[in-house]
Amino acid sequence: MTRIATPEAPPVESLREDFERAAEAAGGAVDLHLALAGKPVRIRFAGARTAEALSPAFAHLVAPEGSPALTLHVWDSGARAPETSGAGASYYSEQDGVRALHQPSDVFSVLDAKADTGWFWMPDANGLPYWDYTAPFRHLLGWWLDAQGLRQVHGGAVGTEEGGVLLVGAGGSGKSTTALSTLLDERLRYAGDDYVAVGAAHVPAVHSIYCSGKVHQGDLHRLPHLEPALADGVRPDEKAVFYVERSFPGRSIAGFPLRAIVVPRVTERRTAGAVPGTRAEALAALAPSTIFQLHPPARDALAWMAGLVRRVPTFVLELGSDAETIPAALLRILER
Amino acid sequence: MTTRLRVNSPNVIYETIEGEVILIDLKTGTYYSLRDSGAAVWQAIEQGAGEDGIAAALRSRYDASEEEIRDAVRRLLDELEHEGLVRAEEGEAAPAAPASGNGAGRLPFAAPVLEKHTDMQDLILLDPVHEVGAQGWPHPAPPDETTA
Numbered sequence: 001m002t003r004i005a006t007p008e009a010p011p012v013e014s015l016r017e018d019f020e021r022a023a024e025a026a027g028g029a030v031d032l033h034l035a036l037a038g039k040p041v042r043i044r045f046a047g048a049r050t051a052e053a054l055s056p057a058f059a060h061l062v063a064p065e066g067s068p069a070l071t072l073h074v075w076d077s078g079a080r081a082p083e084t085s086g087a088g089a090s091y092y093s094e095q096d097g098v099r100a101l102h103q104p105s106d107v108f109s110v111l112d113a114k115a116d117t118g119w120f121w122m123p124d125a126n127g128l129p130y131w132d133y134t135a136p137f138r139h140l141l142g143w144w145l146d147a148q149g150l151r152q153v154h155g156g157a158v159g160t161e162e163g164g165v166l167l168v169g170a171g172g173s174g175k176s177t178t179a180l181s182t183l184l185d186e187r188l189r190y191a192g193d194d195y196v197a198v199g200a201a202h203v204p205a206v207h208s209i210y211c212s213g214k215v216h217q218g219d220l221h222r223l224p225h226l227e228p229a230l231a232d233g234v235r236p237d238e239k240a241v242f243y244v245e246r247s248f249p250g251r252s253i254a255g256f257p258l259r260a261i262v263v264p265r266v267t268e269r270r271t272a273g274a275v276p277g278t279r280a281e282a283l284a285a286l287a288p289s290t291i292f293q294l295h296p297p298a299r300d301a302l303a304w305m306a307g308l309v310r311r312v313p314t315f316v317l318e319l320g321s322d323a324e325t326i327p328a329a330l331l332r333i334l335e336r
Numbered sequence: 337m338t339t340r341l342r343v344n345s346p347n348v349i350y351e352t353i354e355g356e357v358i359l360i361d362l363k364t365g366t367y368y369s370l371r372d373s374g375a376a377v378w379q380a381i382e383q384g385a386g387e388d389g390i391a392a393a394l395r396s397r398y399d400a401s402e403e404e405i406r407d408a409v410r411r412l413l414d415e416l417e418h419e420g421l422v423r424a425e426e427g428e429a430a431p432a433a434p435a436s437g438n439g440a441g442r443l444p445f446a447a448p449v450l451e452k453h454t455d456m457q458d459l460i461l462l463d464p465v466h467e468v469g470a471q472g473w474p475h476p477a478p479p480d481e482t483t484a
Binding site: 089090091092093100170278279280283284287288289291292295296297299302303306309310 | 346349350351353354356358360362365367369453455456465466467468
């Protein structure tokens with residue numbers, strides 16, 4: 001790679017033309033209409049192949065067509081995607097309300113916040129790494145949520161219509177296992193295992209973004225109810241991937257009032273149980289990974305998240321070897 | 337003129353919650369926590385105190401000899417500077433307000449501990465984000481540049 005001396009992102013007009021050309025070549029644009037955090041969002045895919053590759057994570061948010069508060073344009077070049085470990089430099093620019101990010105998997109995200117319009121280009125819609133296709137357009141949606149007064153946070157969320165919990169912690173802390181274990185109990189609904197939106201208005205609330213779930217192949221034996229739901233086409237070196245709305249219809253949820261922050265912790269015990277935690281514990285589990293997973297790191301995000309954890313209680317969920325006992329422990333937190 | 341300590345802004349962000357300070361270094365991805373006497377030291381730094389003022393604030397709260405507190409404060413300040421969380425600068429140090437106590441006499445003293453967490457560093461080192469400046473966006477070299 002070399003560099004060209006154009007400090008600004010490609011002009012929005014050229015992105016529009018590129019998308020139109022790609023859509024025409026792919027048999028037309030395919031529109032997906034969603035209600036995200038209660039707002040109408042339209043995702044325009046260039047062709048059915050691209051739509052099929054990146055729609056399943058949004059299946060639970062599909063809504064009737066509305067006047068969109070955000071329109072994303074999504075296309076690929078049908079080129080072979082570069083082999084990537086996800087590591088490598090990202091490039092970010094922000095100019096006149098237009099944010100642009102180029103990531104190592106050669107994915108390009110541009111958001112024009114003033115126009116409520118975004119663009120997402122990738123080499124091959126079927127060649128994205130699992131962390132991208134299970135959470136598509138994460139940066140575009142994160143920047144847009146920010147402009148709506150909401151935050152995309154690194155955490156899972158499960159609960160009921162009446163209220164739910166935010167599951168926070170670094171990778172390997174048991175967030176996904178906890179979130180996906182809720183599919184064992186009809187009373188609980190799934191709002192995500194990795195990234196959700198949170199609003200801190202009068203009543204703090206969680207808004208689901210993705211109904212996808214991921215677990216390490218080695219942890220799958222702890223969640224045998226998921227095996228039949230394993231998404232097709234998952235490569236053997238990747239995490240096991242699920243789309244909850246597809247495999248467990250009606251078990252995902254668009255959002256709920258936030259009742260508690262839960263920090264899962266893997267322990268030697270057999271059954272899961274919750275104990276009160278400190279707010280500092282919740283903030284340390286939530287803030288660093290949220291701040292560093294969204295480009296660029298937002299300086300004001302720590303104060304915002306501190307404000308959130310001050311408003312709801314924190315629990316440590318001690319996970320045992322028996323994953324079937326997790327839903328009951330979560331329900332006991334919600335009943336407090 | 338004396339030496340006062342300043343939080344290394346804008347790279348360092350922090351919040352105090354239930355008496356514990358969570359600090360994040362946005363450049364390195366390292367995050368830290370300070371509790372008890374460590375949180376009291378941080379509170380004095382926030383107020384622009386110098387080393388003497390910080391030690392005085394702690395003496396008003398904790399039951400320990402002047403020397404013990406002074407040594408403990410020196411060690412923590414060295415560590416905070418070494419980690420790039422604070423920097424010393426010339427200037428009039430503000431007198432630190434007495435560290436807030438519970439009003440029921442002085443507390444037993446334990447030397448402050450800076451807890452350091454590096455699990456986010458990989459994310460920063462493996463996925464650095466560069467602001468695009470005059471050098472422009474990365475772009476595949478055109479054929480005439482790659483062929484001899």
